[in-house]
Amino acid sequence: MGRIAVKVDDLTVAYNYKPVIWDIDLQIPEGVLMAVVGPNGAGKSTLIKAILGILKPIAGSVTIFGKPYKSQRKHVAYVPQKGSVDWDFPTTAFDVVLMGTYGDLGWIKRPGLKEKKRALEALEKVGMLSFKNRQISQLSGGQQQRVFLARALVQNASIYFMDEPFQGVDATTEVTIINILKELRKAGKTVVVVHHDLQTVPEYFDWVTFLNVKKIATGPVKDIFNDDNLTKTYGINYKVSVQK
Amino acid sequence: MGIIEYIQLVFSDYTLRTITLGTAVLGAVTGMLGSFAVLRKQSLLGDAISHAALPGIALAFLFTGAKDSNVLLIGALISGLIGAFWIRGITTKTHLKADTALGLILSLFFGFGILLLTFIQKRPDANQAGLDKYLFGQAATLVESDVWLMAFVAGLCVLVLLFFWKEFKILLFDKDYAQTLGFNTKFIDALITSFIVLAIVLGLQTVGVILMSAMLLAPAAAARQWTNSLGVMVFLAAIFGASAGVFGTAISATQNNLSTGPVIVLVASVFVLFSFVFSPSRGLLFKRIRLIRNRNDLELQKTLTFMYHIVQDHEDISHPHAIKILNNFRGYSRKGLKKLIDKNYVKVEGEMWSLTEEGFLRASNLYNQNEKDD
Numbered sequence: 060m061g062r063i064a065v066k067v068d069d070l071t072v073a074y075n076y077k078p079v080i081w082d083i084d085l086q087i088p089e090g091v092l093m094a095v096v097g098p099n100g101a102g103k104s105t106l107i108k109a110i111l112g113i114l115k116p117i118a119g120s121v122t123i124f125g126k127p128y129k130s131q132r133k134h135v136a137y138v139p140q141k142g143s144v145d146w147d148f149p150t151t152a153f154d155v156v157l158m159g160t161y162g163d164l165g166w167i168k169r170p171g172l173k174e175k176k177r178a179l180e181a182l183e184k185v186g187m188l189s190f191k192n193r194q195i196s197q198l199s200g201g202q203q204q205r206v207f208l209a210r211a212l213v214q215n216a217s218i219y220f221m222d223e224p225f226q227g228v229d230a231t232t233e234v235t236i237i238n239i240l241k242e243l244r245k246a247g248k249t250v251v252v253v254h255h256d257l258q259t260v261p262e263y264f265d266w267v268t269f270l271n272v273k274k275i276a277t278g279p280v281k282d283i284f285n286d287d288n289l290t291k292t293y294g295i296n297y298k299v300s301v302q303k
Numbered sequence: 304m305g306i307i308e309y310i311q312l313v314f315s316d317y318t319l320r321t322i323t324l325g326t327a328v329l330g331a332v333t334g335m336l337g338s339f340a341v342l343r344k345q346s347l348l349g350d351a352i353s354h355a356a357l358p359g360i361a362l363a364f365l366f367t368g369a370k371d372s373n374v375l376l377i378g379a380l381i382s383g384l385i386g387a388f389w390i391r392g393i394t395t396k397t398h399l400k401a402d403t404a405l406g407l408i409l410s411l412f413f414g415f416g417i418l419l420l421t422f423i424q425k426r427p428d429a430n431q432a433g434l435d436k437y438l439f440g441q442a443a444t445l446v447e448s449d450v451w452l453m454a455f456v457a458g459l460c461v462l463v464l465l466f467f468w469k470e471f472k473i474l475l476f477d478k479d480y481a482q483t484l485g486f487n488t489k490f491i492d493a494l495i496t497s498f499i500v501l502a503i504v505l506g507l508q509t510v511g512v513i514l515m516s517a518m519l520l521a522p523a524a525a526a527r528q529w530t531n532s533l534g535v536m537v538f539l540a541a542i543f544g545a546s547a548g549v550f551g552t553a554i555s556a557t558q559n560n561l562s563t564g565p566v567i568v569l570v571a572s573v574f575v576l577f578s579f580v581f582s583p584s585r586g587l588l589f590k591r592i593r594l595i596r597n598r599n600d601l602e603l604q605k606t607l608t609f610m611y612h613i614v615q616d617h618e619d620i621s622h623p624h625a626i627k628i629l630n631n632f633r634g635y636s637r638k639g640l641k642k643l644i645d646k647n648y649v650k651v652e653g654e655m656w657s658l659t660e661e662g663f664l665r666a667s668n669l670y671n672q673n674e675k676d677d
Contacts, residue, residue: 075398113479137483144477148342149531158473162484167466194531210480 062124064089064218064249065110070119072102072109079105083119083274087251089217091266092244094254094280098293101271103253104140107220111137123218133162136216138207140223146196152206153191156181159213181209186235201232208236218249225256237263260284309553318443319556325445326548326567328453329506332460334522334544336502338537339495341523342475347402348390348496350516351409353503355386357416357512360437361423370433372449376504379437383500386412391496413512440511440564442552453505460498464537471495472533510564521571522547528582547571602634603642604669609635610649610658611666620663623655 067085071078080102087093095103108114110121112128123131136159159181160174170178182188185205190198198206204224211219224236240263243250254260260267260280267284269275269292276288313323340349356379363378364370386408393404420434436444464471473481474491482488499519506515526539551567580588609632614620629635640656643649648662658666 108479111483113482132483132485135483137480139477139479143479145342145344148476149527149533149536150472150476151531155476158477158480158484161469161473161481161486164469166470166486169469214484 062089063087064091064124065251066122066125067106067110068120070106070109070121071117072105072114073117078117078272080109080270081273083270085268085274085277087249088266089124089249090244090247092240092250092252092264093266093268094252094260094264095268095270096254096257096260096292097270097275101292103270104222106270107137107222107251107253111135111220133214134217136211136214136219138211138219138221138224141200141204141207141226143222146198146203148195150195151191152187152193152195152198152202153178153182155195155206156209156213159210162214177213177215178209181212182206184212184239185209199229201228204228205232205235208239212239216248219243219251221250221252223253223255225252225254225259257289309557313553319552321447321450322442322445322556322563323549323552325450325453326442326509326552326563327545328450328457328548329502329509330518330522330544330546330548330567330571331541332453332457332502332544333506333518334526334540334542335460335464335537336495336499337519337521337523337544338526338533338540339471339475340499340519341527342533343495345401346520347405347409347516348387349499349503349519351390351405351412352383352387352500353507353512353515354409354416355412356380356383356504356507357437358382358412358419359416360507361416361419361434364423364434365419372444372508373452375437376507379504379507380500382412383504384497387496387500416512436511437507438511438513439562440507440509440514442509442555442563442567443560445509449508456501456505460502463494463498467491467494468534475533510567514564514568517568517571518544518547521568521575525571525574525578528578528585531584543571543574547574599639602636603639605634606632606639607643607648607662607666608669610656611663614658614663620660621650621657623652623657626651626654626656629656 063086065085065087067083070080070083070085072080079100083106095106097103105114109116109119110128112121121128123134128135156178157170157174160170160177164170164174179188179191182191185208187202187205187209190202195203195206204226208221208224211221225233228236240250240252244265252264254264261284264280266278267280268277269283269288271292271294275292276283313319337349340346359378359380359382360375361378362382363375367374369375390401390404390408393399393407394401399407423434470481470486470491473484473486474488474495478488478492481491503515503519506518510518522540522543523536525543526536529539530536547567547570551570552563554570555561555563555566578586580586583589606629609629610624613624613628614622626640629640640649640651643662644651646662647659648665650657650659
């Protein structure tokens with residue numbers, strides 16, 4: 060295994076008094092496609108938001124390729140939960156994807172031809188080119204998710220954090236998304252996905268982190284995705300036997 | 304007074320011209336900025352800020368003794384800003400939701416403001432009269448320098464919008480994402496909020512603290528109905544706001560000097576009502592019409608499909624069938640049949656019907672076509 064893409068040390072985040080994630084140590088090797096699994100309220104989204112600096116941790120540090128996150132921002136792309144934005148916002152699918160170029164542009168500069176071309180390419184990659192001028196509220200849930208994915212692809216990052224990209228999408232979109240994720244891995248990118256469907260973990264991912272406020276386990280799916288860890292994480296006797 | 308006479312008067316009469324220009328510029332600025340307030344789901348923020356400005360006006364008067372509107376507006380600006388940032392503070396630092404924080408700050412500041420106003424009124428001082436004009440506004444007190452100030456703020460606002468357009472847009476749509484891209488969202492946020500406060504304070508003299516929030520919301524809510532583009536929305540909101548100012552002033556000036564502020568707000572509300580009903584894409588009327596039309600179209604298609612299934616059993620598609628059979632089909636109506644004849648899908652002779660070549664083809668393609676449209 061090569062470099063460590065993301066290194067998290069002693070990370071603790073709390074809303075008010077109750078810690079949401081507690082003392083997380085985590086190393087994500089470069090080039091893995093990793094699922095973060097755990098019950099509701101386990102702090103999966105919080106972990107990602109804390110890594111990305113959206114939430115301020117109480118303690119702990121995060122490095123990306125050995126350097127603090129702030130200096131490595133351009134290497135990191137984020138796909139938030141679909142429900143976190145207002146899809147009735149007056150804008151088009153193309154415009155949303157174009158937002159992925161804003162980071163490179165920096166303050167004040169407007170996206171030009173080059174940026175627009177990149178946005179169109181990303182839309183095509185997720186199979187949404189023909190919807191580019193659609194008002195975003197007129198897209199289906201799966202299509203909205205693909206637009207979000209395209210926006211992250213435009214960033215052309217090395218590490219992708221995705222918060223439940225498979226939530227509430229139809230089979231077509233799920234296949235499109237997982238194929239893109241696998242392509243990203245093939246290209247040597249690191250992808251971290253908050254995931255809910257335990258059944259598909261062995262099929263989709265090669266790396267997994269079990270989280271329930273504390274980190275339960277992290278490692279290759281084939282080694283640690285077993286009933287023991289599932290039981291520890293979900294607190295009930297889990298009988299999802301891993302299909303080898 | 305006729306319209307032409309009135310327009311002549313606007314150009315010749317200094318006071319009327321000043322008021323018309325002032326309310327127009329004010330409407331444009333509040334319309335533009337109101338779009339942002341509406342899209343951030345902070346519609347009530349304007350209401351809270353305008354109420355929060357009242358104690359600032361009273362305190363500025365108490366400290367300086369001056370009734371110069373600019374001095375009082377600085378007071379309003381300061382207390383409006385304090386109110387706005389307290390609201391943000393309350394929502395980020397406590398469990399309270401935004402509506403609670405807004406209501407709290409609104410009533411606290413407004414109560415304090417009214418208290419100060421009554422205190423001022425009880426003082427044995429002839430100078431106090433007129434402060435209560437800030438409650439409902441008094442457009443007639445606008446002077447040229449007020450209009451210049453508004454125009455300056457309007458220009459500044461347009462410049463800032465053009466400069467930070469992309470930043471504003473991404474902040475409004477997806478704040479967390481904007482932050483991961485490296486934008487200082489707190490700065491953009493503060494910039495928008497400050498401009499909203501500035502616009503509100505500018506409008507206090509004209510529209511007053513109580514109705515000011517309508518100037519912010521109504522043009523934006525109306526504009527949202529007509530477009531799916533943020534740029535067009537902001538532009539339209541400015542136009543609506545300015546028109547509300549011009550028409551409101553006209554109505555108030557020609558009708559026995561009705562109070563200008565409330566009339567402007569009412570005109571803006573008429574825009575909202577009109578937009579809610581008549582906007583082509585989101586309006587209630589056209590939505591209803593589209594629904595009925597779609598349903599009729601579907602019924603027609605279903606009738607054609609029903610006929611197609613009957614015809615299919617015969618080798619010759621032009622083989623006539625009794626119209627009576629169609630009564631078995633729920634969606635069938637004489638009117639529908641006539642439409643199908645008009646479209647040349649069906650031929651009727653006497654009490655018998657048959658599908659035309661065209662109708663047969665259309666019916667056999669219906670299912671596939673529905674799929675394609677999807």
